[in-house]
Amino acid sequence: MKIRIAIPFAGLALTACGQSEAGRPNVIYVFPDQYRNSSLGFWSDPEFAAEVGWKGDPVATPNLDRFAREATVLTEAVSNFPVSSPHRGMLLSGMYPERNGVVLNCMSERPESSLREDAECIGDVFSAAGYDCAYIGKLHADFPTKNNPQRPGTYVSD
Structure with a gap:
């Protein structure tokens, strides 16, 4: 199982997705800032829900949910x-x-x-x-x- 870390200001995700031809990890950085973190469906999944102290909204975000399962999801961060x-x-x-x-x-x-x-x-x-x-x-x-x-x-x- 992948280690999942934390970031709830609008669902920031940083992930290494497979390997490139050069053997380095592929890096995709997603910075969605138009919705709040709990509006991602995967937070209702028990695996993710156990990492946060709040309940996810009743929404359907299948592509982001799949991406979250393949990625490192950050649940806590602070912006100064x-x-x-x-x-x-x-x-x-x-x-x-x-x-x-x-x-x-x-x-x-x-x-x-x-x-x-x-x-x-x-x-x-x-x-x-x-x-x-x-x-x-x-x-x-x-x-x-x-x-x-x-x-x-x-x-x-x-």
Whole structure:
């Protein structure tokens, strides 16, 4: 049985899924922030319910439930800046908001809140170690600009 660790701020999961061709673990980091932790169906499963002091909501999340059974699920964590963009900036860079530049939620009206271009992030570390890296979803950690080649995936529509 896999050891399951704890993280309940919106169901953060970090997992090693199998091995790559190079023999290193594949790493998938999931950061869902649009729902509360108890709104994941697997918390009603006795194996997971025993790890937390609350009851899961009566919801059906079959794909996330399957993913949780194959992953390491974290049930406890604390953010010293529980606002979306600054928190993401800290997770990515390992630096406090006043150091990494993401001091407010990022949006086109706030160019002053953006991840520093020289910030070494977890993706940079994995890439330097030979991993192929991708970010899927909203980065929400830097000032959105049209097709910024330094920050792929950032785009503001007209």
